Amino acid sequence: MDLISSFIGFFSIKFSNKSPDEFHNYWYGKIEGLYWVFEWIIIFIVVGFIFYESIEKIINSSPIESIWLWFMIMIISWIVNFFVSQKFLAEAKKHHSLALEADALHIRSDTYSSIWISLGLLLIWITGFQILDPIIAILVAIFIAYKAWDILKKSILTLLDMSLPKQEIDKIKNIVISKKHIHGIQNIYSRTVGKNIFLEFDLIIDDDLSISQAHDIVLKIQKEIQNIYPYIQTRIQFEPFPQSKNKV
Numbered sequence: 150m151d152l153i154s155s156f157i158g159f160f161s162i163k164f165s166n167k168s169p170d171e172f173h174n175y176w177y178g179k180i181e182g183l184y185w186v187f188e189w190i191i192i193f194i195v196v197g198f199i200f201y202e203s204i205e206k207i208i209n210s211s212p213i214e215s216i217w218l219w220f221m222i223m224i225i226s227w228i229v230n231f232f233v234s235q236k237f238l239a240e241a242k243k244h245h246s247l248a249l250e251a252d253a254l255h256i257r258s259d260t261y262s263s264i265w266i267s268l269g270l271l272l273i274w275i276t277g278f279q280i281l282d283p284i285i286a287i288l289v290a291i292f293i294a295y296k297a298w299d300i301l302k303k304s305i306l307t308l309l310d311m312s313l314p315k316q317e318i319d320k321i322k323n324i325v326i327s328k329k330h331i332h333g334i335q336n337i338y339s340r341t342v343g344k345n346i347f348l349e350f351d352l353i354i355d356d357d358l359s360i361s362q363a364h365d366i367v368l369k370i371q372k373e374i375q376n377i378y379p380y381i382q383t384r385i386q387f388e389p390f391p392q393s394k395n396k397v
């Protein structure tokens with residue numbers, strides 16, 4: 150399942166990086182949101198499978214053979230998964246990639262499950278209580294399902310064009326109003342789609358400026374905002390100051 154989800158993740162990252170075209174003017178960031186849904190479905194199937202296997206094992210219990218071997222495999226698995234998820238998270242941050250982040254969270258939850266399972270195996274080994282095996286499996290399944298909820302939440306927020314958080318908007322406001330001839334900013338609309346951000350606002354600007362002067366100010370503002378968010382597109386409308394003289 151991990152292999153399938155990473156494979157699809159690879160294509161979703163490739164596809165979501167496509168430049169906008171005639172048919173899709175707003176980039177392909179939603180692909181990453183769809184990938185989160187896919188990750189969630191994969192995890193859900195795994196959880197269902199673990200539940201099914203555990204219940205079956207409780208009914209027809211059969212002892213685990215060569216516990217020490219599974220124990221070693223689990224230890225290797227969580228060490229490897231831990232470093233892989235660490236690397237994925239760092240890359241996800243660097244490339245503003247939601248798909249990489251989803252996979253990183255998935256692998257991270259695999260790491261935790263492996264730790265639980267190795268501890269459980271150790272416990273079965275020491276106590277000889279075979280029933281612990283399906284019980285631990287069910288606990289792990291509940292844990293994975295709980296973690297998967299975060300993934301689903303994030304995908305829904307991405308697909309529903311979540312706005313930028315308030316503190317980010319405040320940061321942008323501060324950049325804008327620090328400029329000369331600017332008297333304020335209003336009607337701010339933002340939406341984040343994957344790594345792409347779309348931002349619109351009205352700029353209240355001195356009405357005695359020429360169009361090219363106002364345009365220069367806007368370019369400066371756009372550049373500064375872009376330094377913070379490399380994948381942002383801003384659309385700015387002018388409102389003359391004082392506002393009472395001209396109404397748009």
Ligand SMILES: [Zn+2]
Pocket residue numbers: 150151255256259
């Ligand atoms: Zn997994």
